[in-house]
Amino acid sequence: MEKEKEQTLEWIEAQKIEISVDLFAAAKKHLHFLGAVDRNRWLYDGPALERAIYRYNAYWLPLLAKYTESSSICEGPLVPPLDCEWVWHCHRLNPVRYKTDCEQFYGRVLDNSGVVSSVNGNSKSKTETLWKRLYPTEPYDLDLDKAISEPEDVSSLEKCTNYDLVSAVKRQCPFYYQVSRAHVDNDVFLQEAVARYKAFLYLIKRNRESSVKLFCVPTYDIDLIWHTHQLHALSYGNDLTKMIGKVLEHDDTDSDRSKGKKLDTGFSGTTAQWEETFGRRYWKAGAMNRGNTPKPVITSPYVWSVKKSTGKEEEFQSVLQYQEVKAIEVILGIVGIKNLPDAHKGKVFVVFSKTQPDSLFNAERRLTILSESCGEKQVALFQCEPKGELSFQLMSSSKSKSLGFTSLSLPEFLFPVTKLSVEKWLELTPTRRGKTDDPNPISLRVAVSFTPPTRSPTVLQLVQARPSLKDSCFFPMMGKARLAKSFTRVVDETETEVISLQIRNSNDAAPKADRRQVIGVKECGETYVLAEYDGSFWSLLDSKWSLKQTSDPTKDGPMFELSGTRMVTFYLGRKLEYEPKHNAMLKSEKDFMTAVEFSKQHPYGKAAGLLDLKFGSIEAKENWLVLPGVVSAFILSDLLKNKGFTATTNKAFITEESNEIGVLSQVKLEAETMMNVDLTSPVEVATEKINGGARCFSKELNATGDCGNMVEEEAGHFGCGGCGGCGGQCGGGGRCGGGRCGGMTKMGGGSCTGGSTGCGNCGGGCQVGSCGHMINNNARENAEALNDVVAA
Template sequence: MEKEQELEWAEAQKIGISIDLVAAAKQQLKFLAAVDRSRWLYEGPALERAIYRYNACWLPLLAKHSEAQIIEGPLVVPLDCEWVWHCHRLNPVRYKSDCVGFYGRILDNHNVVSSIQGSSKGDSEQSWKELYPNEPSDFCLAEGFFEKVSGDGKYTQYDLLSAVQRQVPFFYQVSRPHMDNDLFLESAVARYKGFLHLIKRNRERSLNRFCVPTYDVDLIWHSHQLQPASYCKDLNELLGKVLEHDDTDSDRSKGKKLDSGFSDTTKQWEDTFGTRYWKAGAMYRGSAPSPITSPPCSSYIVAEKVIASNEHKEAISLPQVKAVEVMLEFVGVRNLPENHKGSLSVIFSKSQPDTICNGSRRLSILSESGEKQVASFSCQSNGYLLFELVSHSPSNLKISSPDKTLGSTVFSLEDFLNPVSTLSMEKWLELTPSSCTVDSKPISLRVALSFSIPFPAPHVLHMVRSYEFSKWSSFCPLPGMLQFTKSWTRVIDESGNEVITLQMRSRNNSKSKLKKEVIGIGKYGEVRTLAEFVGAEWSLIDSSPWSLDLQKRPDKDGDLFALTGLRKVKLFPGRKLEYEPKQCEKHRSERDFVTLVEFSAEDPYGRAITLFDFKSGIFKVKEEWMVLPGIILAFILSDTLREKGYKGLENCEFGNKLIAKKDVALNVETANRKRVTPEKATATTEGRDSECKNALLSGGGTALKSAGCGGGGCGGGCGNMVKSGGCGSGCGGKCGNMVNSGGCGSGCGGGCGNTVNNSGCEGGKCGKMVDSGGGCGSGCGSGCGNMVKSGGCGSGCGGNCGNKVNSGGCGSGCGGGGCGGKASGNSTANPSGNPN
């Protein structure tokens, strides 16, 4: 920050605010959360009646109270009236003119408390009843006609219905936990003063600019406006007028007023103060997820406080992982070599494996390219960020020249975040040169970083199924007709450590009825019964029992099953609420997923707590109390899905579709028979737009011990890869399910299909290959067909290799006609596979 910019920032911080904005922001967040639990106030007849009650009852009552205090204590405003009042005050110019026009003064909230604060409402309710005997103080939307209160008709002409509906999306943008953090809010107040300072400078220069706030600034701005007397006083002193709040523009399209205004505000801020305007955790986070239910049912709400069970807690020991939102920009570079030529960019990544951020990305440098690029991502809050400065020189050859690394540096997240000292940083970092040549001045990179407050990351667990007996399978030889299944399932955590081993056991009881049990085997060999199946219901054994009815039919809200106990948890097909897919994730089929949603008094519309991905065997758990039940549920449902024809699933569309995908599940099971052990791997994610981002301990797809998806251009989905070479650079389509496969090589134009024990593909579609030693060679131009125990397609295969069983394959240079559909290749007497 230059000296002049430092002075501008210091001047901005002198702006006087007559209220405690941090406390006001916290109060606003609590109120918005209460309204969001009463979504009937967002639209329809309930909102229309709330607006009527606000105009006819609340404002006249507030006017009487402000003129002469009508009760001894503070006046408590009903929730519905407070919501409409909230939205009216967020147009401060109109609110002031309405109040002055109707009542001769601004109606402030002095000696008024929110409905969520007022523990003693008796006096307020009595005053309301005296003035409006036929209108209850607590909102109640009775069906049909309701009697209107007689009054003097002082109703605002401001469209409060539209004003309310414009404010509905705001809560989702500010409902993240860090928004309530003191350090975050104190920084937001300072930035709000900077925002007002820009507006003041524009007025002094007679510039008509539309300034657009970030959401941390907007939260503080709203908090200021909700204190109308203070807001009018403070802004009149600063600007000589009440600052308008224009919330009518919501079109974020490129070039529209909102987009252009934000770009102009960003430039003015960065030119004036020398710091970045964007801020981690304060930017637009997209549209709110689609609601999962209609108006909440009272049966979802649990009144009593729930205490999570500690039974079996010692069986599951998972370290807490912290995550953080990061925003990053490379602002400038200096001390470049005099003979340097070529374009510069920076590749950044975590310098060690990170289950949240496991790839690398590339950004341009603002001072070099003139293009502003900002990366926004999440990662674990420990370890180092690695920055590598690379140079790319254009080549006249068709093959582009490789990047040249000029130097690198690392940034310690732990030093910055444990404990959190500040939420942003911008400074020059010296690079360690990549060569032994030492210049007089080291190359330096100006890096701007912003962080959110660290938050608990969900646990990511992976279920690995095998048909081998586990080393614990001989434990507990129970009497009677006990039958072990030959399969067992290991649950692996984010670091590749085994958490628990599960087995499904079945036996006939004394009444000749089949009984199933889920047995858990801990890391020290301890054996526990975790769940029992009796009749049509699974019981999860716990001090606070859970039960799962697999024959339940979907109800009106579309849930598949209900997990009943002290907590209300329902299982919904697909990715819901916080897990709703965004952008490149949308191409995955929703029938592969199940979301567990908890309903409570705090979340009557539901809160997503767990996501099962049955295709990959991965599931994410947000809450500690759900880890063990989640593991058991995932295991039970996975086992159920493998039982083709199970009636509980045949009765719903979701079950039928998943059962139809049994062949895919079998491919994964074939891989698991190899008893694959996950190993840490790293890979580049640059240029990918596919499933590669959801890898566990791998570079791509759903992969164990896989090289992942290669460099830029992986165009589709890399599928499920176990012990696979992965997808090479330029893989244009889907690489399918690959087990012990060499993967898809560079230039694979289509899809590699399902490859098991195969050397892999290059260039085209490899079809389905099982035990195909050669795979598809480099430059395979079309498709290799379906090959079983085949030598594969050689280099330069121009056409189709057809369907080959026990074949020598297509040799090098196989022409355009293809190798045909021969059961033994081109000739059983020709093991080389060359054409006759």
């Protein structure tokens, strides 16, 4: 208990670190800006980026210098063009180099005081007027045509950094993917991230005072706040100089996460020191590496035209009645036990489950106790609904009997969301009746981390009662269809029927041979015409949507388009977030189609749903896609099946978001064999070598992502590793880090997350190690395991 009090006091002391920026508010603006840049990916590479770098050096920095010298040159805040702001952003993320460049060319650090982001909706007219007066031949907004046809040579400028900004930009491009999930913008998540960042700095401060050389490596939540702090160059410099006597480096150029290298040992050391100092787990749900940024389906913004909303979209919403499910991601570890009788020491394990099994988690699974186990070290990562309690039962492996049970309520922390990490001692209630007033009951120390509740994808399955059509009715050239005599039932994950579908001849007075309809029949007998085929395309939901083949489908291009008030295209295979993140694919890609939404917010496409043609299922990430998605899946599955696809619909569909347990052991497995195997329960166990730098479900198990952001620790330099977030493709670890994979089993397609959750060798944000497999939780041991950790 004395040790726990000391660790609590250390945490309180860490929170006293003074930071002169409201990092919570600034992080929200930071996320908004990164999203805007990601919608303009021409800023990531090529001639447009080169032009942006030229404009940054030739126009923006000189203008900023004039403004910071005398703000009277422009009334109101200064607003940089988006391209210049992005290059400026990446330059500041090397704070030592940015400070040096500014002082060399302008005699002082050029700060963002009085500067407002171009994406915050503020008027930029005054800045644009000033720009035109100072630079009459250069447009304020980047002219892309000129950028491509007239690249400039920055070496011709008198004041120009020789820092490789092209490489700096490329290292930062993957960062947004790692921090773009809905829960990251949650107030409690960000508030906890700020607190963890202060604790991160506190470790660095302590190490410097004690002459301890440790290369510190953050998780992605910490990394986001660290980046945010650096964007306020003067405040960051002053705060860190006051704290440790110098500006803390953030060099994101080192990406070698292999075993024994700086990133690998740094993350292990950071994890061990964090848990020893604060008595808290370093891993955090929702802060681990998601894996490599998915490959884009297009490389230039999609041009589309959508129908204006008629305000009648609600008319068909009542057709499908299904339960909307909320989900949380959970990382769970049993980190200690006390008052255990000597006869049972080293011979116990814990079985955990939920008191209210749900559609995402309905299993019992076994976990070792980290302080007791001398073999496999386990941490579970899974998804569940935010209701009920997590139940724990202590079992004796020698006598196969229960020694007691306890539980932890989820709603207590999530309604409303008050805290997202819990680590506490839970007393066990004896299983057998008898003496219950033991003054020293057996207790388990349980560590749980979870994300705020978010909408879980809706998964519906198409089950055919009888053989379907032999011929397709989609297009004339595919042959005329024969009228189907049977219905296809649409059922939810509880096998409850929500509607039945059938393709039939049109009910027109004089129907044409190639006119067909999709009708839906509910159990109460209500019948709806959900789609009609006129010989060239399908009109869905009273012409609110249309489904047709693309004019020129190619191997890598879309095969079908679903257009209405939104534009959705269907690509063969698993794309974007559904992309398999491993080498061996046991499920054929031809069995899947990805629905990709294109919009102003997602000009390069966002995965909106997944069709599993083999198992006859559709997963819809948003409510608006459920009904048109089901109708489209029904039509497409019939069409494609009759072109050579086979459908087996008597098997439950497992989504990419399956639950898992990751186990750390000294046994190396060929990780690919763990992937894409149909799961029979929501949680699975996998074992993999604790290998700092592991690439989460990669055969070699060594990190290969491009991660970066570190800090030098030699010669008085402190280093804090850059990582995944900071430039690394992997962030927290090769492919793992935060994907849904980690050291766990099939994650539906390889989402990655398991590693030591927290950070695999990369696991987290800036250089968090390579990637990992689940967590090993004994300070040093845990740290090494966390090197291989993954979390979502």
